[in-house]
Amino acid sequence: xxxxxxxxxxxxxxxxxxxxxxxxxxxxxxxxxxxxxxxxxxxxxxxxxxxxxxxxxxxxxxxxxxxxxxxxxxxxxxxxxxxxxxxxxxxxxxxxxxxxxxxxxxxxxxxxxxxxxxxxxxxxxxxxxxxxxxxxxxxxxxxxxxxxxxxxxxxxxxxxxxxxxxxxxxxxxxxxxxxxxxxxxxxxxxxxxxxxxxxxxxxxxxxxxxxxxxxxxxxxxxxxxxxxxxxxxxx
Amino acid sequence: xxxxxxxxxxxxxxxxxxxxxxxxxxxxxxxxxxxxxxxxxxxxxxxxxxxxxxxxxxxxxxxxxxxxxxxxxxxxxxxxxxxxxxxxxxxxxxxxxxxxxxxxxxxxxxxxxxxxxxxxxxxxxxxxxxxxxxxxxxxxxxxxxxxxxxxxxxxxxxxxxxxxxxxxxxxxxxxxxxxxxxxxxxxxxxxxxxxxxxxxxxxxxxxxxxxxxxxxxxxxxxxxxxxxxxxxxxxxxxxxxxxxxxxxxxxxxxxxxxxxxxxxxxxxxxxxxxxxxxxxxxxxxxxxxxxxxxxxxxxxxxxxxxxxx
Numbered sequence: 131x132x133x134x135x136x137x138x139x140x141x142x143x144x145x146x147x148x149x150x151x152x153x154x155x156x157x158x159x160x161x162x163x164x165x166x167x168x169x170x171x172x173x174x175x176x177x178x179x180x181x182x183x184x185x186x187x188x189x190x191x192x193x194x195x196x197x198x199x200x201x202x203x204x205x206x207x208x209x210x211x212x213x214x215x216x217x218x219x220x221x222x223x224x225x226x227x228x229x230x231x232x233x234x235x236x237x238x239x240x241x242x243x244x245x246x247x248x249x250x251x252x253x254x255x256x257x258x259x260x261x262x263x264x265x266x267x268x269x270x271x272x273x274x275x276x277x278x279x280x281x282x283x284x285x286x287x288x289x290x291x292x293x294x295x296x297x298x299x300x301x302x303x304x305x306x307x308x309x310x311x312x313x314x315x316x317x318x319x320x321x322x323x324x325x326x327x328x329x330x331x332x333x334x335x336x337x338x339x340x341x342x343x344x345x346x347x348x349x350x351x352x353x354x355x356x357x358x359x360x361x362x363x364x365x
Numbered sequence: 366x367x368x369x370x371x372x373x374x375x376x377x378x379x380x381x382x383x384x385x386x387x388x389x390x391x392x393x394x395x396x397x398x399x400x401x402x403x404x405x406x407x408x409x410x411x412x413x414x415x416x417x418x419x420x421x422x423x424x425x426x427x428x429x430x431x432x433x434x435x436x437x438x439x440x441x442x443x444x445x446x447x448x449x450x451x452x453x454x455x456x457x458x459x460x461x462x463x464x465x466x467x468x469x470x471x472x473x474x475x476x477x478x479x480x481x482x483x484x485x486x487x488x489x490x491x492x493x494x495x496x497x498x499x500x501x502x503x504x505x506x507x508x509x510x511x512x513x514x515x516x517x518x519x520x521x522x523x524x525x526x527x528x529x530x531x532x533x534x535x536x537x538x539x540x541x542x543x544x545x546x547x548x549x550x551x552x553x554x555x556x557x558x559x560x561x562x563x564x565x566x567x568x569x570x571x572x573x574x575x576x577x578x579x580x581x582x583x584x585x586x587x588x589x590x591x592x593x594x595x596x597x598x599x600x601x602x603x604x605x606x607x608x609x610x611x612x613x614x615x616x617x618x619x620x621x622x623x624x625x626x627x628x629x630x631x632x633x634x635x636x637x638x639x640x641x642x643x644x645x646x647x648x649x650x651x652x653x654x655x656x657x658x659x660x661x662x663x664x665x666x667x668x669x670x671x672x673x674x
Contacts, residue, residue, distance in 0.1 A: 134476050138473060240460035241461065244454070244456060244461070246426055247424050247452070247454035247526075248449060248479070249446055249449045252445065
C-alpha cells in the first residue's frame with residue numbers, strides 16, 4: 131500500500147504542517163535550553179542547588195502550576211518539574227489540532243475527494259496521514275532528545291536514559307492526542323465539531339454558487355431548479 | 366447507438382440498480398448505466414438531481430445503499446484502488462490546496478494517480494494557457510479548474526469522470542476543453558461528463574442521460590431524444606394567419622403579426638398539407654435543441670412556478 135500515491139499523501143501532509151511544526155519545535159527547543167542552561171548557570175554548585183530546592187519546594191503557588199517537585203537539586207529534576215508538563219501540554223495541543231486539520235479539515239474543504247479518487251484506498255489515505263503525524267512526533271522527539279543530549283547529558287547533568295524518558299513524557303501525550311484528534315475527525319461531521327471548545331472559525335467549506343443552466347433555461351425551469359441542492363458534501 | 370450488452374472490461378462504467386439514500390432522502394434510485402470505451406456520455410440534470418451522488422458512487426467514495434457500480438468490471442466500492450488505476454476525476458468545485466503552486470498541485474495530483482504523460486501535460490498547459498507558477502490561492506476559479514483538467518487528461522486514463530468541468534472557464538478555454546475531450550475520445554478513452562451546460566453536452570456527447578430527482582428519466586443519442594420530442598415549424602404568412610384545422614399532435618402559438626409557430630409531435634407531412642393552400646411566404650422547420658428537449662422533460666409535471674435557482 132506504500133505506493134507512490136500513499137507516499138505523496140504523507141509528503142503532502144508533512145508539507146502542510148511544516149511551518150506550524152517548526153514553530154512548535156522552536157518554542158520547545160528554546161524553552162528546554164532556557165531551563166537546562168539557566169538552571170546550570172544560576173545554580174552551579176551543590177550548595178546553591180540545595181538552597182534553591184529548599185526555597186522552591188515549599189512554594190505552594192508554584193506547586194499549583196507545576197506540580198510537586200521531586201528533586202530540584204539536579205538539572206533533570208528541575209527540568210521535569212518546570213518544563214516537562216508545559217511542553218507536553220504545548221505538544222499535545224499542537225498534535226490534537228494537527229490531526230484534526232489534516233483529516234477533518236481537508237475533508238471539510240472538499241480536498242479529500244481528490245485524494246481518494248487517486249490510486250489509494252479509503253483507509254490508505256487515513257493511514258498515510260497518521261504516518262505523517264507519527265513522523266512529526268518522531269521529529270519532535272529527536273530534536274528535544276538531541277538538545278538534552280548536547281546540553282544536559284554531555285555536561286553530566288542527566289543520563290541518556292533520563293533524557294529519553296523525559297522527552298518521551300513530552301512527546302508521548304502528543305502522540306496520544308494526535309490519536310484523539312484522528313478519532314474525533316472520523317466521528318465528527320465537521321472540523322469545527324471535531325475541535326475541542328467553542329469553534330471560533332467556521333469550517334472552510336466553500337459554498338457553490340452554481341450557475342443556472344442558461345438564461346432561457348432557468349427562466350423556463352422556474353421552480354424546477356433547486357438552488358443550493360448540491361449533493362456535493364452530502365453524507 | 367448500439368453497445369455490447371455483454372460483461373467484461375470494455376465497459377467503462379456499469380451500474381446496476383444503483384441507489385443512494387441519505388436518511389429519508391432518496392438521492393439516487395434504480396440507476397442502470399453503461400458507458401463504453403471511446404464514448405462521451407453526457408449526464409444532465411439540475412442541481413440536486415443526483416449527478417454528483419452518481420459520481421461519488423461510481424468512484425467508490427460512498428457506499429451504495431443499493432445496487433452496485435463497476436469501473437471496467439471492478440467494483441468501485443470494494444476495490445477502489447484497482448478501479449482508480451484507470452480513472453481520473455475532475456471535481457465540480459475546484460477544491461485544491463491554497464498553499465501549493467500550480468506546478469506543485471499538478472505534481473501532487475500526478476503522484477496521487479501514480480503517473481502522468483509529461484509531454485502531453487506540457488501540451489495541455491500550453492493549450493489552456495495556464496501559468497503554473499502562482500499559488501493556488503491566487504488563481505481564479507477558472508484557473509483552478511484548469512489545474513484539475515490538465516492533471517486529469519495528462520494522466521491519460523481509460524475513463525475520465527468530469528463533474529461540471531467547465532464552470533468558470535471562459536469561451537476560449539471551453540473550446541480548448543472540447544478539443545481535449547475529442548482527443549480523448551479518438552484515443553479510445555471514455556468520458557463521463559456531468560453538466561448542466563446544454564450546448565456543451567450537445568457539442569460533445571455521443572449519448573445523453575437526463576436525471577431528474579434521482580432517476581434517469583431519459584437516455585439515448587441526441588437523435589433518439591429528438592425523435593421523442595416535438596419538432597418546431599415556423600410559418601410566416603403574407604397576411605394574418607388563416608384559421609387552420611390542425612392535425613393531431615400539432616399545437617400552434619402566434620409569433621408576431623403574421624407568423625405562427627407550430628410544435629409538431631410526429632411527422633410534419635400532415636401540417637404541410639394543411640399549409641399548402643395558404644399564403645405561406647416562409648417556412649422554417651428545425652429540430653429542437655437539447656435545451657428544448659431538456660426543458661420539455663422538466664416541464665412535464667412541473668407546473669408550479671417559483672424562483673429559479
